Amino acid sequence: MPEPTPIEVHCAIGEEPLSGAWVTLTLPMRSKNPYRLLFGPADAGGVIRISSDELRAKARAAIDFFPMDYSNFPEAWTGAVEVDVLDVIGVHRVRSAIDLWGDAFYPPDFNRVLTEYEENLGQLDLSLLHASVVAAT
Secondary structure, three states, rough: OOOOOEEEEEEEEEEEEOOOEEEEEOOOEEEOOOEEEEOOOOOOOOOEEEOHHHHHHHHHHHHHHHOOOOOOOOOEEEEOOEEEEEHHHHHHHHHHHHHHHHHHEEEEEEEEHHHHHHHHOOOOHHHHEEEEEEEEE
16 A cells, blocks of 8 residues: 655646646545545645645545545555646636535635636636646655
C-alpha cells in the first residue's frame, strides 16, 4: 500500500505562474471510483502545497459522505496522482456539485472566491493552462 507524501502542484498559464488557481487532484484506486479532490488556491508562485494529512482528511470526508462510491484511502490507492487546473468547465462542475450536495466540502466564502477565479479565467488563454505534480521531500 503506497503511503501519501506531501505534494506540490505547480500551476501555470504558459510559462507564467498562475496565482489563485484551483486544481482537481485525482487519486486512482484499485477498486471503486477514483477520488477527485479540490485544492487551492495557488500562492503567488502558482504553487499549491498539500500535506499527507490534508490528502487523508479530504479523502476521509468524501468516503464518509459517499461510502458506497469509494474504497479506503490509502489502502486501495494505486499510488498515482493526476492533476487538472480548474478551468471554466470545471468551475461549472463545482457549482453543480455545490447545488446538488451542499457546500460542506468547501472553504467559507467559497462562492465569492470561485466567482473571482472564474472572472480571472475569462481573461486568459485557457489553451495554455497546465499543472504539474511534484512530490515534496
